[in-house]
Amino acid sequence: MTSKRLKRKKRWTLLKFGLGLYLAAGMFALIGLRTAVVNLEYQIGDLNKQKVALIRQSKSLSAQRAGFYSSKTIEDVAVQKLGMTLPERQNVFLVKREAGASPYKVSMTVPVRR
């Protein structure tokens, strides 16, 4: 066997070993990636659960808020809890809310004279 042949054989062996190593590493990487994807799917599943729960809470809170804003609730609280009475018509001055102003800002907004 000539040295050239030997060298070629050695190189081929190395190449085969490298290829095998590459395939093995690739396989592990693929398995690793697949595991990561599955883990992410679990995380997304959990996050979806949380999202659904938050939507649920948000809907429930919106409904509660709507209930608090109802005229009946406001009058019940004003009359029964705070002891208020309905004023005479002459004693009522309506404060016009500026467009876009939040309710809490209304009392603080100084009307601009034009």
Add this chain to the structure above:
Amino acid sequence: MRRRGAEKPEIKKLWDEDLSNIHLKKSKRKAVILATVICFGFAVISFRLVNLMVLNHKTLSQKASRQYDRVKTIKPYRGVVWDRNMKEMAVNIEADSLYAVPSKINDSRLLSSKLAPIIKASAVDLDRKILAKKKKGFIWLARKMDETASARVATLKDEMGIDTIDFFTETRRHYPNGETASHILGYANIDNRGLEGIELKFDEYMKGEDIEVTFKRDALGNKMAEGTEDPLPGNNLLLTIDENLQYVVERELSAAMEEWKAKAAVAIMMDPMTGEILALANRPSYDPNFPAGVSGDKRRNRAITDMYEPGSTFKSFLAAAALEEKVVRINEMFDVSKGSIVVGGKTIHDVHRHGVITFEEIIQKSSNVGAVKTGLRLGATRYYDYMKKFGFGDKTGIDLPGEMGGILRRPQSWSGTSLASLSFGQEIGVTPLQLLTGYAAIANGGVLMKPYVVSEIISPAGEVIKKFSPQAVRRVVSTDSAAKTRNMLKKVVEEGGTARKAYIKGNLVAGKTGTAQMVDPATGRYSSNKFVSSFVGFVPADNPAFALIVVVYEPVGGSYGGTVAAPVFRKISEHALTYLDVPMETDENHVLLVSDARK
């Protein structure tokens, strides 16, 4: 010997060579066998892979899909309903529904006894239900439970380690204002389909569309990533109703029901210029959050379904028609001093004797005799035409289900007394809404407007899909005749009129009382103690902010519209005028034009 000695190494060499050749051959054979086995193995694996992945791909992927993939139908949220100020009138909340897997339940009696008190069911019935479906894989135990019940079941499930029951999240319709506006809103059933009110009328717009979502579950049943879980909501509705006014109307109506121990009551508030319904209330009422078991009597929207004889409130239409046809003048004198008149063999009486009075006073004092005399002058055909023009005998076309058109017979089928009876509001069936719509025409200058409760349909993205604008049906009378009728109706609320209790300090009221006898179903005749008391009018009389009708059915301890219904009109109107910021009518010195002196 030397030769022999020399031959030995050669033999040994040959022996060694043979031996190594034999080993080599053996190794090679082993290698070949091993390679063959490996190749065969690979071939088997490859064949199996091809078999699994190519030949049986379809069947196996379907099988795998059945094991891991789950398809869930997501029910959409119904559209939200807002009042005219964007206050929520109907929203959606999420609720847990409880289901069981009967085939896996070992002790159904124990489970039933634990669950029954929480889900408010009978333990025996629950047990029977589970046993009846023993072979089934799924049954509902409770749909759309409230939060407390759901939490209690969850605790019980954890404590007892029950894995044969579980929850399914569904959306539930919620009406944050409870009874308020229940007859307008209606309600949606357990499957979120509209059954009454605008929930029924606009169901196609509001229901949204189901979506199907596929998601994966692992061997332990844990949910993995999935498609979107956001349901596609239905379209939203913007109403013409004002929740604040609606509440005031309902509050006063409830008070009147209590005060007069009445069988029922109705009130409707309308913008006479546009036909927009601002409030519509019925008593008795119900909470649409809990519609199960509510009687039809409470659910009935009397405002649009119940006909009644309007009585004297109908005289305003006679007056408008007579003025339009110029068969009478406002100051023309009528002799009603006899207090009765005979028409077609029937004697018609006034409640009080009035002497000689003007046409204006006929309306102010609500003289039946004067009305009959006016009706006879107008004639059957002309009067019928005006009644039709005012919309009687036809549905108003309001966007609520179940509306009745009322009863108005053609003149050909009238008896000898019909014209006289119709002149003061008998022999005709009207709904409160029809009557109010007619008054709104007088209030706005003579144009009949189509009433409506939904002003806009808005997509989930906030775009206006459909807008409902005010719709004039027809002109009924001229502006002049309408103005003259309005002026006559103002007198009704002043000194000498029948509705002094409808007087409002600061603004002129125009309106008319009505006290109609009800027909006793037992005798088929007018009852002497069952009445429908009503008041219908508008305020401020010359530039109305709203028209309002109050009808009280079978009040006890009072019967006159001026006594029973007019005070309710006043209370509602005072609050509404304040809320709507309608200025009091004053002169240049800020002195009230409508003072107590006019009372």
